[in-house]
Amino acid sequence: MPVILVSSDNQDFKVDKEVAERSILIKNMLEDVGESDSPIPLPNVTAAVLTKVIEYCEHHRNDPVQVPEETDDPRKRSNDIEEWDMKFMQVDQEMLFEIILAANYLDIKPLLDVGCKTVANIIKGKTPEEIRKAFNIVNDFTPEEEAQIKKENEWAEDR
Amino acid sequence: MTSSNSEAIAIPEILQNVFLHLDRPSLHACARVSRLWRSWSLHVSWLIYHIPSQDIIDFLAQRCVHTRIVDGASERDQETDSEGCQLIQSKKPRFVREFKKQCFRIQSLTVGDDSHSELAVMRTIDKDVFPKWASALPIGLVNLVHLRFGLYCLTHAPIDSTFSADIIAGLISQNPNLQHLEFFSYRQPSYRVLFTALRSSPLQQLRRLELCCGLEDNGLSELLDLLATRSKFEHAEQDQERSSEPATASWNLEELIIRRRGGSSFERFVRDSRKSTAPPRPVAVRKLTLFNFCLAVYLHEQEEDESGRFQIDWSLIYHLCRRFPVLQRLQLSSDIPIDYMPSPVSFENHIYSFLRDLDEFEPFVIWNPEELAMAIIKACPKLTAIDLSHHRELHPEDWDLLLQHYAPRLESLSAWNVDQLHPQELMRLVPPSPTIVSRFGVHPSQKWVGLQELDISANSSLAPAIHMFLKFVPTLRHFKALSVPVEANQLLGFDWVCTNLETLAIHILIPTQAWPECEIWHWDVGKDRWRLIGDDMDEDEYEYLGMDAKLPFPPTVQESGNGGRQEDSSSDSESNSTHDSDTDTASASDTDSESDSSSNSDTSDSESDTDSSSDSEGSGDEDSASVITELALKRASKVATPKKRLTHSMQIQIAICQQLGRLTRLKELTLEGREDYRYDNKEWDCLHLTLRTGLDYLRPLQTNLQKLVIFQLDEELCGQEEMEWIAQNWVHQDNKAWQRAFKTHRSSSLEPPGSNGSPAAALGEEGVTPILLCPKFRELLGVSVCGKRQVSAREANMNAAWLEGQCPQLKVEKDVTGNRESFFYGQYQDY
Numbered sequence: 001m002p003v004i005l006v007s008s009d010n011q012d013f014k015v016d017k018e019v020a021e022r023s024i025l026i027k028n029m030l031e032d033v034g035e036s037d038s039p040i041p042l043p044n045v046t047a048a049v050l051t052k053v054i055e056y057c058e059h060h061r062n063d064p065v066q067v068p069e070e071t072d073d074p075r076k077r078s079n080d081i082e083e084w085d086m087k088f089m090q091v092d093q094e095m096l097f098e099i100i101l102a103a104n105y106l107d108i109k110p111l112l113d114v115g116c117k118t119v120a121n122i123i124k125g126k127t128p129e130e131i132r133k134a135f136n137i138v139n140d141f142t143p144e145e146e147a148q149i150k151k152e153n154e155w156a157e158d159r
Numbered sequence: 160m161t162s163s164n165s166e167a168i169a170i171p172e173i174l175q176n177v178f179l180h181l182d183r184p185s186l187h188a189c190a191r192v193s194r195l196w197r198s199w200s201l202h203v204s205w206l207i208y209h210i211p212s213q214d215i216i217d218f219l220a221q222r223c224v225h226t227r228i229v230d231g232a233s234e235r236d237q238e239t240d241s242e243g244c245q246l247i248q249s250k251k252p253r254f255v256r257e258f259k260k261q262c263f264r265i266q267s268l269t270v271g272d273d274s275h276s277e278l279a280v281m282r283t284i285d286k287d288v289f290p291k292w293a294s295a296l297p298i299g300l301v302n303l304v305h306l307r308f309g310l311y312c313l314t315h316a317p318i319d320s321t322f323s324a325d326i327i328a329g330l331i332s333q334n335p336n337l338q339h340l341e342f343f344s345y346r347q348p349s350y351r352v353l354f355t356a357l358r359s360s361p362l363q364q365l366r367r368l369e370l371c372c373g374l375e376d377n378g379l380s381e382l383l384d385l386l387a388t389r390s391k392f393e394h395a396e397q398d399q400e401r402s403s404e405p406a407t408a409s410w411n412l413e414e415l416i417i418r419r420r421g422g423s424s425f426e427r428f429v430r431d432s433r434k435s436t437a438p439p440r441p442v443a444v445r446k447l448t449l450f451n452f453c454l455a456v457y458l459h460e461q462e463e464d465e466s467g468r469f470q471i472d473w474s475l476i477y478h479l480c481r482r483f484p485v486l487q488r489l490q491l492s493s494d495i496p497i498d499y500m501p502s503p504v505s506f507e508n509h510i511y512s513f514l515r516d517l518d519e520f521e522p523f524v525i526w527n528p529e530e531l532a533m534a535i536i537k538a539c540p541k542l543t544a545i546d547l548s549h550h551r552e553l554h555p556e557d558w559d560l561l562l563q564h565y566a567p568r569l570e571s572l573s574a575w576n577v578d579q580l581h582p583q584e585l586m587r588l589v590p591p592s593p594t595i596v597s598r599f600g601v602h603p604s605q606k607w608v609g610l611q612e613l614d615i616s617a618n619s620s621l622a623p624a625i626h627m628f629l630k631f632v633p634t635l636r637h638f639k640a641l642s643v644p645v646e647a648n649q650l651l652g653f654d655w656v657c658t659n660l661e662t663l664a665i666h667i668l669i670p671t672q673a674w675p676e677c678e679i680w681h682w683d684v685g686k687d688r689w690r691l692i693g694d695d696m697d698e699d700e701y702e703y704l705g706m707d708a709k710l711p712f713p714p715t716v717q718e719s720g721n722g723g724r725q726e727d728s729s730s731d732s733e734s735n736s737t738h739d740s741d742t743d744t745a746s747a748s749d750t751d752s753e754s755d756s757s758s759n760s761d762t763s764d765s766e767s768d769t770d771s772s773s774d775s776e777g778s779g780d781e782d783s784a785s786v787i788t789e790l791a792l793k794r795a796s797k798v799a800t801p802k803k804r805l806t807h808s809m810q811i812q813i814a815i816c817q818q819l820g821r822l823t824r825l826k827e828l829t830l831e832g833r834e835d836y837r838y839d840n841k842e843w844d845c846l847h848l849t850l851r852t853g854l855d856y857l858r859p860l861q862t863n864l865q866k867l868v869i870f871q872l873d874e875e876l877c878g879q880e881e882m883e884w885i886a887q888n889w890v891h892q893d894n895k896a897w898q899r900a901f902k903t904h905r906s907s908s909l910e911p912p913g914s915n916g917s918p919a920a921a922l923g924e925e926g927v928t929p930i931l932l933c934p935k936f937r938e939l940l941g942v943s944v945c946g947k948r949q950v951s952a953r954e955a956n957m958n959a960a961w962l963e964g965q966c967p968q969l970k971v972e973k974d975v976t977g978n979r980e981s982f983f984y985g986q987y988q989d990y
Contacts, residue, residue: 080935083862097167104173116173120180128191135168140194149191152257 003030004039005054011047012039015054022057024107044105049098056088056111063110081117089118093135171199178203205264212271212310218258219270219326221295263299270326271309271343294325296333303334304364309343324352331356338364344372354385362410369416379417379428383482386412387440414446418494425452425475432478439481446488446544449479469525471534476552480538487541492548492573496614501829501868501940503976507617507642510549510576525552532557536564543608546573555579562587563688567603571612575639582624585615586689589627591682599684609634616641616664625665627680627689629655637662641831641871644668647811650818660822661863666831666871667815669844671808808844809852816846816853823862826935831871848874849881858888863935870941870974877942877955882962889936890966897965940972 003020005013020040021027029040042050081089089096100115123131132139141149167173178186178200189200210218308330310323327348331337340362342353350372374382389410432439452475471477476491483489499509531552535542542565547553553561558580562569566587574580590596590604610632615621616639625640626649635657644666679692805813819828832845848854848869854876869876876882883901891897944959946952956973963971 100167100173101170104167104170112173112176116176117180119177120185123177123181123189124185126185126188128188131188131192137168137193137196139192141191146191149197 006039006041007045007047007050008043009047013050019057019061022108045102049102052099053102085114174199202264205261207267208265209269217255219294219296259297262297263302267305268303269307294329296329301333303337305339306337307341324348328356331360335361336364337362339367341369350374350378365410365412367414371418377427379425380431383442386442390443412444415444416448419451429475433472441484442482443485444483445485447483447486448490450494468527471526471530477534480535486539488544489542490546492546501870503870505642505871510617528554528556529560532560543568544571548573548575553579555581555584558584567607570608573614575614575616577618582621585621585624589631595682612637614639619643626650629657633657635660639664647815651814655818659824661824662827664829669808669811671842671844812846813853816856820856820859823859825860826863827866829868834873845873848876861889861892865935866938868940875947877944877958878950879958882958886962886965938970941974944973
């Protein structure tokens with residue numbers, strides 16, 4: 001049975017229920033509404049982003065559902081990204097963050113994890129200044145704070 | 160900055176999620192980006208913390224100084240607070256201060272040492288001068304979700320044991336949200352310290368409890384009674400009885416792990432359970448793991464009955480199962496596989512070096528057949544994962560009953576080193592073929608959950624069943640059959656359906672020539688199970704199934720997606736009408752009977768397979784010859800050596816590599832095999848993993864392969880071309896800069912890059928800085944550098960070193976062992 005999703009720019013997307021329910025938000029909405037043909041509005045997700053999200057969910061429609069307890073354990077994180085996911089995430093930075101925001105809103109944890117791993121890979125190996133430049137972040141430390149933090153990091157690495 | 164960037168990064172959950180994937184140096188860099196980033200990077204970097212044994216005094220203790228004051232004729236002791244631990248600290252004070260300041264962030268804490276197999280003694284300093292010291296836990300250490308306590312105290316140091324007991328009790332009492340608790344101890348602190356702490360602390364979130372300590376005397380009974388008191392079974396009863404006593408906080412304990420250590424004996428538990436007239440108190444645990452308990456310890460005084468057997472209620476397994484009615488995973492075996500690292504010592508020899516107890520008490524099946532299996536089924540009907548490895552308590556009939564009952568829901572079976580498990584019983588887990596189902600209609604196996612994990616290592620008698628799993632169990636994700644040699648002929652003739660495999664460990668015997676003998680399974684409709692052809696059959700039936708059919712050579716190449724080609728058909732079709740077996744004809748489709756699949760004598764018109772391996776013996780159709788030529792030409796452009804005649808062994812190796820190359824989800828691959836191996840007047844070979852013997856067919860594994868283990872394989876991977884191939888196809892397949900540099904270098908020189916210097920420098924000669932992307936392939940373990948045929952030991956070492964230089968993240972472990980250790984292959988025993 002197909003489900004109709006409506007993006008923030010009023011574009012309709014017809015997807016299989018099984019695919020749509022990769023989103024816990026949508027799954028819960030469908031359970032609350034019951035059997036209904038009403039389209040589901042997604043005011044926080046544009047059509048372009050929703051297209052990508054649906055593509056991801058289609059590809060992973062048969063994946064086992066992740067157990068929340070296992071994924072919340074900080075000791076069990078893996079940095080592996082499957083090849084398909086890696087290619088899927090080869091988008092510009094704006095789209096990358098849009099996908100992350102959409103995955104967070106729609107509660108699609110595997111997609112959120114892949115997005116965050118991708119961002120982490122961008123960060124790795126960069127200096128603080130390079131990170132700021134990459135994400136356009138303003139340095140709000142005072143010079144004294146910066147010196148203190150730098151000192152703390154030195155002996156922390158020396159530990 | 161785009162709004163989505165700022166918005167995403169500003170959401171704490173997202174920022175934390177990103178930081179959780181960063182290593183410590185990256186976290187330190189993030190801590191200097193901005194105030195928000197600092198806050199969250201600090202949070203993440205403190206989530207997991209380890210206090211080694213040597214540092215416990217610094218972080219979790221305070222020193223109490225006794226001063227003797229002589230006042231006239233009296234003396235009195237005055238206890239004064241210490242200044243903290245500064246005077247005896249080895250750690251700098253700022254570390255301790257920072258720890259006390261940030262410890263509220265810690266969610267996962269390890270106190271003591273990570274490895275439970277090592278004894279780690281707490282540091283004690285100046286005990287004579289400062290005889291008394293006490294635990295002093297930081298007040299902020301209250302948010303633990305996971306606690307691992309691994310502290311070992313010597314019995315002659317009671318001060319240490321009291322101190323450590325205080326620490327564990329204090330940590331448990333001030334962390335009510337603990338979900339995972341691990342307690343490792345040797346003698347002291349005693350398990351009673353832990354049990355006392357557990358009785359007095361609510362710990363309502365506790366889901367997993369792991370113990371590695373002595374449980375002497377009545378320890379096991381005490382533990383199970385404690386768990387029963389806290390389990391929801393007890394609470395349901397209390398509610399019904401409307402007990403006036405205050406309700407005890409219940410646990411939703413999912414998993415219990417007990418590793419036997421030291422003087423653990425469960426004899427008293429068994430004796431008490433036998434004597435008890437009250438029904439066993441149930442424990443609501445779904446996963447039970449019991450490692451390293453020995454039957455002989457508690458059975459030395461058992462009483463035999465008239466038949467020489469023992470009563471089933473002497474079985475520890477029997478009494479344990481009765482305590483866990485909702486069990487889903489039952490694991491009663493040894494923790495050897497957890498500690499076993501790939502090495503020149505085979506897994507089988509590793510077992511025998513550590514676990515000789517079973518050999519000493521062989522034979523050791525002491526109950527009546529099926530008795531124990533029926534008890535397990537009755538007590539734990541919902542099992543989905545079974546690990547009874549290294550056990551001798553179960554008859555083959557027990558295994559047959561267990562696997563028949565649990566097959567529909569079984570997801571995992573581990574039965575390494577279990578001599579009583581035979582192929583016939585194991586085949587209970589293989590559903591009938593699609594051909595049989597389409598012929599006879601819906602079969603219950605279509606609703607099976609599907610086996611995902613199977614470990615049958617160190618039981619060579621199970622070799623005849625291996626290919627059936629590769630053929631008919633597509634749900635397999637982890638398959639281990641170390642030290643179980645399987646003939647390559649049995650693995651060919653069909654496409655392996657288990658393309659979801661992530662872990663594969665297999666020992667393949669490559670025949671050096673075509674032999675007609677093979678084993679065939681057929682589906683017995685009447686008995687609804689697989690049977691070996693030859694079992695309970697007369698000679699006429701045996702001949703009908705074409706056991707003596709000539710099996711020509713070579714095998715055909717499998718096209719991707721092909722349902723596989725089959726053996727001779729005419730005799731099979733006649734046999735169908737003569738007995739209940741549904742051995743399928745092979746005229747146009749798969750059969751469910753298995754024969755040596757290198758046979759190709761009656762290739763039907765429907766066959767689209769081509770033989771890629773033989774251009775010398777004239778077999779195979781014309782299409783195959785052109786394919787072979789094309790492949791050979793491609794290789795010829797790389798290989799200067801003249802094309803040589805491919806032997807039977809080489810062609811089989813190529814066919815096997817073709818099948819392995821289809822397993823694109825593989826993350827870990829372990830291959831075993833020996834060359835020049837002779838048994839029963841037959842000569843066997845192994846996979847050599849050279850370009851001439853099919854290495855290139857493994858290229859698709861670049862998608863996910865992380866580890867290749869070949870310690871027990873007589874491979875020849877150390878050649879220059881093979882090492883270059885690995886670098887090109889498994890390391891730098893996406894690194895265009897590297898590929899360009901390599902191609903340029905190769906075209907200008909036949910010497911391996913870097914042979915006269917640093918590989919990276921050599922590749923950088925063209926002015927292109929190689930961008931070393933992080934490949935998935937991280938470990939190549941056991942590549943032989945002793946020198947083989949065309950490659951000397953010196954060259955092998957050079958080639959391996961070159962490969963190591965191509966990727967800093969790649970771990971290359973060399974096997975310098977010249978001669979293989981002896982091993983036991985059952986019927987393939989090496990004399």
